[in-house]
Amino acid sequence: MKKQDSSTKGDIDELDHKILEFLQDDSRMPFTNIAKKLNVPDTTVHFRVRKLKEMGIIKKFSIVIPPETLGFRVIAWFTLKVGGHIVEDISIKRLNELTEYLSKMNNVKFVANTSDNNICILVLTKNEAEMDQIINELNHNPDVGELSVSKITKIIKGEGFTSL
Numbered sequence: 001m002k003k004q005d006s007s008t009k010g011d012i013d014e015l016d017h018k019i020l021e022f023l024q025d026d027s028r029m030p031f032t033n034i035a036k037k038l039n040v041p042d043t044t045v046h047f048r049v050r051k052l053k054e055m056g057i058i059k060k061f062s063i064v065i066p067p068e069t070l071g072f073r074v075i076a077w078f079t080l081k082v083g084g085h086i087v088e089d090i091s092i093k094r095l096n097e098l099t100e101y102l103s104k105m106n107n108v109k110f111v112a113n114t115s116d117n118n119i120c121i122l123v124l125t126k127n128e129a130e131m132d133q134i135i136n137e138l139n140h141n142p143d144v145g146e147l148s149v150s151k152i153t154k155i156i157k158g159e160g161f162t163s164l
Helices: 014-025 031-038 042-054 088-103 128-139
Strands: 074-082 108-113 118-125 144-152
Touching: 014 031, 014 042, 031 042, 074 088, 074 128, 088 108, 088 118, 118 128, 128 144
Parallel strands: none
Antiparallel strands: 074 118, 074 144, 108 118
């Protein structure tokens, strides 16, 4: 019986991981270059990338643009504590609604829910006034119990989160 290639079963193997590493480093790297580095035929890389896209592991190819290039000078990390409703189901519903709302905001580049019913977001604005407006809006939201804002002064790693 022939052994089935793991990339067709829904999981990824070591070759897939290596291909992903090259593409994460440079998504424009030609598949022929990746194939040479991995000592496999370039058709293998084409096939694997297509399968990774079909599996939803590769969602898109993108570029990283420093936010200041497009005029975004103020970056902040927000933590929103949501809840405090008498009925916990209401708190969870409001958490989900607020998460959805924040996800649609142009200035919000990252949204995540935490295990303790908080929402973490990364916000980019062109100036302090824009940032203050977002802070003010969230402070007046009845579902936000606490709002913590930390302005980011320097990004050491992870600049892809700020990419527009």
